[in-house]
Amino acid sequence: MVIFNNVSYSVAGQPLLARLSWSVPAGKRIALIGANGAGKTTLLRLITGELTPQEGQIIIPKNLRIGYLPQELINFQNSSVLGYVLDGRPDIVSLEKKIKNLHLQLANQKQEDSSLLNLLGEWEEKFRALGGYLVEAQAKTFLSGLGFSLPDFRRALNRFSGGWIMRAHLARLLLQEPGLLLLDEPTNHLDLTALEWLEQYLLSFPGAIVLVSHDRFLIDRLAEDIYELEKGSLTKYPGKYRIYLQEKRKKIEQQRKKYEEQQAEKERIIRFVQKYRADKKRARQVQSRLKHLEKMRPIEPPPPLPRFDFRFQIHHPSYKDVVTMKQLYFAYETDQWLFEEIDWQLIRGEKIALIGPNGSGKTTLTRLITGELKPTKGTIRLGARTKIGHYTQHQLEILHPESTIYDEILSSTPEDRVPFIREVLGVFQFRGDDIFKKIKILSGGEKARVALAKILLSPANFLILDEPTTHLDLMAREALEEALSNYEGTVLVISHDRYFLDKIVDKVIAIQDKKLIPYHGNYSYYLAKKARPSSPSGAEAPENHPQFVPLSPDEPSSLTAQSLLRPAQPSSRRKSKEQKRREAEARQAISQMRRTLQVKIKELEQKIANLENRKKAIELKLATPQTYQAGGPQITALQKEYAQLSRELDQSYQQWEKLNQELEKLLANLPLRRKK
The missing domain is CATH 1.10.287 (Helix Hairpins)
Known part of the structure; x- marks a missing residue:
């Protein structure tokens, strides 16, 4: 369907694509991954025609409809939300206007005009064939799935934030029914509910998809093939992220082995030449080895895999009860409660995901914990010796513009962790002289990575992390997960990175109906429980929480999950x-x-x-x-x-x-x- 034929493209002398030959078959779902700055967005813009290849050609069928979701939308048509989405089908909109005008023309005529009636019949049949009678219902379905409420449909688009405008644009693209859908980080602006809806829709999407995303959960569910863009070329992997990671690590290890073998061979040749250079009897052997050394094609050292080689050691642990809330109420406006009757304890060592739709109060709850906000009623108390490390987007403002990256990190790092500063910064893509750049010249994403590194190296024993993976590439996310898995303190995290949540948390707290509902497991466990709630509210009722139950004598040979995990009948607390x-x-x-x-x-x-x-x-x-x-x-x-x-x-x-x-x-x- 789309064919790249020896395509090259460079920016500022840096080759992003180098004689690339590649194709996107019809109906194929492809994940495009690579380090930040590798050229993924450039490749998408070459397909859309926004950029032109500097060498080679891209072959695209003339009748192929392409839908492109960029990371940011600079220009957009200001209208109502629904109007903006419907305008994504100009063929239907223009035909509908023609039909309305023709109806008016016929209504004003004293005598029927058979030619106009025939034309009206043709247009109405074409309108039906295009799906014109269903298009508004489809648009509303897409908008609802992506989180818009019914009153939002008529509101002006420019009244919404950038993230919501991107959602509207995504709905517009889906309405266009493109043959090829190009999605550049589509989940950046979605909450978990909208993300899950989009995932389900894309699984049944009949066209081809090229997905650029750091959402490993979505890649696992959606992609049939993974292509990694690295040093101007694409490498194909099977469409499961875990298999990609396994193959990637194996490839790097093979490259490291070859590199080390070549370096060892070079050293042997150099030692031989230095030892026998003056020996006339070995002159021919010396020359032969020198020629071999000249002809040797250099093998590049493998890229470092970001990882933390140190464990987070908590020198001063908090007491057992890290946070205690009693009968907590909170409202920004009188009588419009965001939280009601909250009784909750956060215990030392727990790693908890806080989830809920946008506007449910996730960030508000973290601000109540840090003391930025005070409860309207009730109490919230931090346990003794609790030291909070709080990562959030607005925390970037506390970085010192004139400091270098290294000095900014050093200012809050305990002495025993100073030797690890360069290692941690390397994981977050600051290597070599980069660490001496001043904060004031960094991009928003770079500042976010500095702030995250600073918190991870701080002496905190309770980490509150609000979307910590947003500005990290895939390998950096893997390294962060490894570090947090080894963290001995307490973690409360807000994230729509489901893969991250599955690997890190041991409990999910869902904000539902102004209450905090606990689920004792990771995110996948939460999804499973939500699909089959054990109590009317969807929460896990303690008395109905699945327990291990002894098998009855008539089922010794059927050791299945269902037989071993039947809910226990209520009994006394004491067990024999x-x-x-x-x-x-x-x-x-x-x-x-x-x-x-x-x-x-x-x-x-x-x-x-x-x-x-x-x-x-x-x-x-x-x-x-x-x-x-x-x-x-x-x-x-x-x-x-x-x-x-x-x-x-x-x-x-x-x-x-x-x-x-x-x-x-x-x-x-x-x-x-x-x-x-």
Whole structure:
């Protein structure tokens, strides 16, 4: 459908695309990933025609309708929200105006004009075929899914913030029904509810999609293939982020090994030359080795994988009760409560996700905890020795403009962590002399990364993080997750990065109906519980929380998640030794099931990676003219093998999905042990 033929494009002498040949097949869903500044947005703008290749050509069918969602919308037509979305179908809007005018013309005529009536019939039939009678309902469906309320539809678009304008633009693109949808960080401006709606819609979208995103959860769900843009070229990976990460790390390790082997060989040659340079008997051997050294094609050192090699050590832990709220009420305006009757305790060591739709009060709750806001009624108390590290977008204003990045971090870093400053800054993409740049010349995203690094290195024992992954690339997110997993303090995080939440948190607090509703698990667990609530409010009722139940004598051979995790019947708090023993056995059985599933998934991922590599090798052979010179039998054999590999891959991916669903179901029903 879209074909890149030896396309090159550079900015300020830096090649972003170098003789790139690539294609986007019809109906294919592709994730495009790469480091910040690698050229992903440039590639999308080349497809839309906003940029022109400096070399090569891009072939796009004339009748292909392309929808492009940029990261920021500079110019937009000011009208009502609904009007702006409907104007995305100018063919329907203009035809509707023609039909209305023709109706007026016919109404003003004394005698019927058969030619005008025939024209009206043609236009109305065309309007129906274009979907004109359904277009407004479709537009409202898209707007509702993306978070707009019914009163919002008639409000002027310029009354909304930039994030909401981007949502309206996304609805406009979806209404256009493009054959190719280009999405550049579409989740940046969406809350979790809107994000989940968009994900479901895109899964059934019939056209091709090129998705640029740091949302690994969305990539896992949506992408059929992952392409990584690096040093001007694209590398293809299977469409599962975990498999991509595994293959990427393997590739880097292979490159490191080759680099180290070459460096060792160079050192051996140099030592030999230096030792025998003056020896006339070995002159020929010396010259031979020097020529070999000259002809040696240099292997570049592999890029460093961002990671934290130190653990966060809390020198002064807080007391057990980090935050205590009692009968807390809060309202910005009288009688319009944002929170009512909140009784909640945050316990030392918990890692909690705070979720809820936009406007539900997530940021307000964090400001109540930090003391920026005071409760309207009730009390909120921080535990003794609690030291907060608060990361939020408006915190960027407290950075000192004249300080260098290094000095800004140093100013709040405990002495024992000073040796790690460069390492942490490297993870957040500040390397070499970059760390001596002044704060005042940094972009908003760079300042955000400095603020996050500063908080992570601070002596805080309670981290409050508001969208910490927004300005991080994929590898930096992985490193942050690793660091927070090892963090011994308490974490309260607001994020729409579902992959991040799944890896970090052990509890979800949902803001619902002005209350805080706890879910004792990660984000996937929360989704599973929300899909089948155990109490009218959707919260986990303590007495109905799934417990491990001893198996009855008639089911010894059916060790399934369902049989092991039936809700227990209400009983007294005290348990007999026999009950505890049986529960421990059930717990052990489920742990064994989990480990078995994880091993099977890992083995299957390796098999998929091997099949993809072989498939890629055959694709390269079939694209080589020499293959066709060898004659028909070889081509036929390759085509048969390719078809067989495709079938095996489809079966393997189906099996992978099934195993992951079994694992998710198991984990969704698995209660976490309460911390003592």
